[in-house]
Amino acid sequence: MQLIYYQIAKEKNGSGIIPIFVTTIPWLLFLFANPLENFLFHNGSSNWMIFALIYLILLSISLILHFKEKAWAVVHAEIIQDILSQRNE
Numbered sequence: 001m002q003l004i005y006y007q008i009a010k011e012k013n014g015s016g017i018i019p020i021f022v023t024t025i026p027w028l029l030f031l032f033a034n035p036l037e038n039f040l041f042h043n044g045s046s047n048w049m050i051f052a053l054i055y056l057i058l059l060s061i062s063l064i065l066h067f068k069e070k071a072w073a074v075v076h077a078e079i080i081q082d083i084l085s086q087r088n089e
Helices: 002-013 017-031 033-044 047-088
Strands: none
Touching: 017 033, 033 047
């Protein structure tokens, strides 16, 4: 049980995989900057608005999921802490 608690504490304090994906997407786009710019802005196209909207929606969903997972890690850590304290009494 103590080992599980330590793993939950690590998850609670860790950054997780979702923020890593969120921060790497813009860097990935820089790799394809010229072709992407040509596609998004050619002849007054509004493709850039669609792209920005989709990116912001995905960013918001991933961040909500990340903080929801972090909140569950806190809840599980408290449950395990209560169990461990009851065993020690």
